[in-house]
Amino acid sequence: MRVFVTGASGWIGSAVTDELLTHGHEVVGLARSDTSAAALEAKGAGAHRGSLDDLDSLASATEAADAVIHLAFKHDFSDYAGAGRTEHAAVQRMLDTLKGSDRPFLLASGLAGGVPGRPLTEDDTVPHHGPDSMRGGSENLALSYAELGVRPVALRFAATVHGMGDPGFTAVLTRIAAEHGVAGYIGDGTNCWPAVHRSDAARMVRLALDKAPAGSRMHAAGEDALPTRDIAAAIGSYLGLPTASVAPEDAAAHFGWISGFFGMDAATTHARTQEVLGWTPTGPTLFEDIAAGAYALPE
Secondary structure (H helix, E strand, C coil), X not given: XXXXXECCCCHHHHHHXXXXXXXXXXXXXXXXCHHHHHHHHHCCCEEEECXXXXXXXXXXXXXXXXXXXXXXXXXXXXXXXXXXXXXXXHHXXXXXXXXXXXXXXXXXXXXXXXXXXXXXXXXXXXXXXCCCCHHHHHHHHHHHHHHCCCEEEEXXXXXXXXXXXXXXXXXXXXXXXXXXXXXXXXXXXXXXXXXEEHHHHHXXXXXXXXXXXXXXXXXXXXXXXXXXXXXXXXXXXXHCCCEEEECHHHHHHHHHHHHHHHCXXXXXXXXXXXXXXXXXXXXXXXXXXXXXXXXXXXX
């Protein structure tokens, strides 16, 4: 299968690209720079020059593909609303290009913002609609095309997709702990985050391309509910720092932009995903990666 992958040179996307190539797929990755294009070509993938803002480029690559895996997102927290609008426009253009073809369109989404009182399941919808909502309402937009001749699948990734070299949320929390001399959590720290190892996430994406039905939501979570105070304790133990609660009213000053995410309760379940895809996470746990030095700070 010829698969167009946006975000193909990113943290998750590069692992997905490797997984697809290993299993015989042809990959064409969206490349914004010569460096990204060279990295893709070095591993045997094709490079399609463009960006999420270049809708005509996205459409041409989509038209030439048997399937699309959309993993890119503008992680610009200084203009998060603008990033959402860009996401909405890009997703809509690709979906309109696929309309009536029955081709797969797999979309990166998230497991942030669970259901009060219980874990988020694959049957639960999210309340985000329209370009001005979280991530531009792209999950609901994509799934609506299941009735328009597309096989859309929402790939809901855990808050932390971890592994050696991970530049994401856990790396940010580790730097903040080192700067403050304490590994903090917000309030009583009982709110939970899901986690998944990068290799497991990539394998789930490849299986979803093969097996996930139209309109489904797949949960990339190897660990469903890690209390944030335990995450802080693991970081503190690795850095040799104490762990302490940060009052909710002080969280923004202490954690900066990540405070809103670290304060979320995002407990989930991935039981349906395992059943539908035959997927069993086998990679290291988040705490094993932290202890092994995945988030070692530069000297």
